[in-house]
Amino acid sequence: MFDYAERRRHLGERMESEGIDILFLAPSADLEYLTGVERDIPNFGEASYAHGWVAGAFFRPGAEPVFVFPRMFVAFHLQQNLPDGELVVVNETDDGPAIFDRIARGLGATGTGSTVGRSCARTSGERGRLQRRLGADPRALHQQGRGEHAPDHRGPG
Secondary structure (H helix, E strand, O other): OOOHHHHHHHHHHHHHHHOOOEEEEOOOHHHHHHHOOOOOOOOOOOOOOOOHHHOEEEEOOOOOOEEEEEHHHHHHHHOOOOOOOEEEEEOOOOOHHHHHHHHHHHOOOOOOEEEEOHHHOOOHHHHHHHHHHHOOOOOEEEOOOOOOEEEOOOOOO
16 A cells, blocks of 8 residues: 555655645646546546536645545546545536635635646636636746646747
8 A cells, every 4th residue: 555645745845845835736647646546547538527627636735635626526536435635526516716716725825836737727728827826936837747847838928
């Protein structure tokens, strides 16, 4: 069995040393490594759920993760394998942006934040809103699996 708590403890130490208050990870190898929430098997299609962009977990140093998933993700991907930490389920008729904002503000997302994962926002507009909610620098993207910030090379504007 993997020691996910120890992995998260190391993440928390790294976040503190880098001055990062809050980290949001979309479903990815990184999220699986830290929590055991399995990523999807590669396929030629893509599941698209209402409020799918909220899927992931918030991490803070010294605290359990807070998971935010659409109801359909919980039903079809987690099933009975609930991860350690708090789980917030966003229903199809819920106001996803308002719920995400409430959670981010409740976790103190007013300092330095970071986002990881291409699936955390399907459009550049959603990505920008997500980064602003976390206090992340909107001119930087966190490259999944590389652990470093890189500029957004889409050009000006």
